[in-house]
Amino acid sequence: MLTAWGPGSHTGSSLEQNADTDRTAENIPIGKNRSVKILVFIPAWNEADSIGSVIEDARQHVPGAQVLVIDDGSGDNTAARARQAGAQVATLPFNQGVGAAHQTGYIYAMANGYELCGQIDGDGQHPAAELARLLAEVESGRADLVVGSRFAGDTTYNAPWARRTGQRLFSWIVSTATRQTLTDTTSGMRALNRRAMSLFATRYSSEFAEVESLQQAVRAGLTVKEIHVDMLPREQGTSFITPLKSAFYLFKTLTVLLVGQMRPRTKLPYEGDQ
Amino acid sequence: MTWLLAATEPVVRLTPQARIVAAILAVLFMLLILDLIRRDRLLERYSIVWFVMGLAMLAGAAFPGLLELIAKLIGVRDVTIALFSIVLMILLALSLNFSVIASRQSKQITRLAQQSAIETIEDPPEDD
Numbered sequence: 001m002l003t004a005w006g007p008g009s010h011t012g013s014s015l016e017q018n019a020d021t022d023r024t025a026e027n028i029p030i031g032k033n034r035s036v037k038i039l040v041f042i043p044a045w046n047e048a049d050s051i052g053s054v055i056e057d058a059r060q061h062v063p064g065a066q067v068l069v070i071d072d073g074s075g076d077n078t079a080a081r082a083r084q085a086g087a088q089v090a091t092l093p094f095n096q097g098v099g100a101a102h103q104t105g106y107i108y109a110m111a112n113g114y115e116l117c118g119q120i121d122g123d124g125q126h127p128a129a130e131l132a133r134l135l136a137e138v139e140s141g142r143a144d145l146v147v148g149s150r151f152a153g154d155t156t157y158n159a160p161w162a163r164r165t166g167q168r169l170f171s172w173i174v175s176t177a178t179r180q181t182l183t184d185t186t187s188g189m190r191a192l193n194r195r196a197m198s199l200f201a202t203r204y205s206s207e208f209a210e211v212e213s214l215q216q217a218v219r220a221g222l223t224v225k226e227i228h229v230d231m232l233p234r235e236q237g238t239s240f241i242t243p244l245k246s247a248f249y250l251f252k253t254l255t256v257l258l259v260g261q262m263r264p265r266t267k268l269p270y271e272g273d274q
Numbered sequence: 275m276t277w278l279l280a281a282t283e284p285v286v287r288l289t290p291q292a293r294i295v296a297a298i299l300a301v302l303f304m305l306l307i308l309d310l311i312r313r314d315r316l317l318e319r320y321s322i323v324w325f326v327m328g329l330a331m332l333a334g335a336a337f338p339g340l341l342e343l344i345a346k347l348i349g350v351r352d353v354t355i356a357l358f359s360i361v362l363m364i365l366l367a368l369s370l371n372f373s374v375i376a377s378r379q380s381k382q383i384t385r386l387a388q389q390s391a392i393e394t395i396e397d398p399p400e401d402d
Contacts, residue, residue: 068395070391088395100388
């Protein structure tokens with residue numbers, strides 16, 4: 001019996017039958033247990049050009065999952081394109097920044113009983129096939145939070161020199177702060193279980209989402225793991241590039257991490273059933 | 275301890291003229307606050323602190339001895355400097371307080387936006 005659809009699992013037998021015939025033949029790459037409820041969410045801000053293919057990719061490679069696009073107050077027709085591509089859409093009334101968008105996904109997943117939750121960026125740089133590997137790793141119970149890293153192990157990812165150096169510096173700082181080797185601290189490709197979701201649904205940094213949440217997870221006693229993934233150059237949009245901006249960003253992040261180290265450790269809101 | 279206080283006898287004091295101007299301004303200020311509350315432009319909980327500020331201004335103008343005492347305590351010989359320092363400190367504390375309030379409200383707005391975003395999710399699409 002397939003119950004991978006979230007709130008939709010009760011919407012009628014025709015859908016379920018449909019889904020059954022669609023999927024039983026398919027080799028679902030993640031997990032032995034096919035009744036695991038999985039949410040794949042995609043935070044997107046003005047990604048109308050790439051969102052469609054990202055959703056198709058996700059639906060193809062994580063077939064049991066519900067795909068949810070979190071539209072962070074886009075000015076273009078990201079939401080319409082996402083619906084066309086067969087995803088559900090949560091629309092934030094105004095742009096709130098990547099952290100708030102991520103957290104919307106965690107809150108939704110937590111409230112609707114999803115056991116696993118994966119996230120990829122809406123700009124098309126994260127292949128969903130790699131996300132399936134991340135989800136499988138979380139499902140196996142070896143980690144609470146798995147991050148897809150461009151730099152772990154050998155890599156063919158070709159980033160500009162300055163950017164790579166920045167990433168290394170970041171990695172060193174975060175690794176020091178968390179006493180754990182984390183190479184790709186700004187990666188937006190992650191998979192997590194309910195323990196990690198519950199933590200992020202309660203408190204999540206708005207501006208330094210990826211970096212600070214790693215620190216938060218480690219300090220809360222979660223097992224964080226990195227897996228090497230191949231990423232593509234982004235289809236749309238640009239990252240911060242100017243040296244001055246990067247330097248300022250680095251400074252801000254350092255401050256945030258320093259303060260983060262001084263924060264009281266919180267008890268996990270959800271400890272799991274084990 | 276006396277050697278600590280020896281040089282701090284106030285030498286520059288508020289003139290009667292300055293005190294009158296200050297008193298008038300304080301009264302006008304408090305009237306403005308009252309009017310803002312009356313017209314629902316200012317919540318009572320934020321108005322109290324401003325009203326107390328107005329009262330303090332009035333007290334400072336009416337009893338110059340208060341300011342001189344403060345100047346003596348913080349070791350300033352010029353009462354006007356003491357006045358500026360105190361006002362600066364109070365404004366600093368107030369603006370920090372407003373930043374805290376703004377942060378809290380921004381968090382609340384985010385939470386609301388997230389809840390409303392989750393409400394916008396429609397039923398799962400038909401699988402093709």
